[in-house]
Amino acid sequence: MVDAADWSLRFHRRLLAGDRFGAKSVIEASLTSGTDPVGVYVDVVAPAMRRIGDGWAAGAIGVAEEHRAAVIVGQVLAVLDSRFSRRSGRRGLVLAGAVEGERHSLPLRMVADVVRLSGYEVQDLGADVRERSGVPVLVGGAAVPDAATSAALGGDGWAADARGAVELLEERLGFQGG
């Protein structure tokens, strides 16, 4: 059986090759084999992107390959979009935004989709958002490694990944079940 880690390695290879159709095929195959959409994001796509980043940081791949991989992932997320829009959004409104100066919008899109799938209405404001309102602020992403860092930045809650973000919302806002 091919598990999520194997799908992620295959996906990573297609990203490195700049093969967008192959990359989409890997994602479709992982879904067909039983990986759920959240698993595709958290266990297949995200580790592959982190591996791309590690390769770039180590000088094994160039900035062009890294950018190309990000574009392909954007296309893959667009294809998966409908799988994250089943629910009605009755559980509350969540605004998603990357802080000022932050251009890593793909991780945010993934968190937004997973939260949406859990029944929240999510408005994704994208990268480089300047405003901060008076509502509870949940913090996450690669630049914020733990809850202590989040608290030091003034966050009201922290999660390591998109699944954790949903748990955090339920804990914080008291919404239980689906």
Ligand code: B12
């Ligand atoms: C693609 C990419 C880019 C793209 C972004 C495209 C886009 N539209 O998103 C571009 C080319 C723009 C880019 C630019 C830069 N990048 Co970049 N990038 C990446 C890369 C390869 C993948 C990012 C990604 O999609 N990861 C996959 C996601 C899904 O994983 P994730 O971040 O872990 O997300 C999960 C959790 O963090 C959590 N989460 C995320 N957000 C939130 C929010 C909340 C509220 C919660 C609760 C949870 C949560 O849930 C997610 C899903 O489970 C990473 C490598 C990496 N390690 O991720 C580098 C990386 C993040 N980039 C890096 C760097 C250095 C840069 C640049 C400074 C490079 C430069 N010199 O210009 C710029 C900065 C631009 C800016 N001002 O923001 C470094 C950051 C190092 C650091 N510690 O700060 C990394 C780690 C690469 C590396 N290994 O060095 N980058």
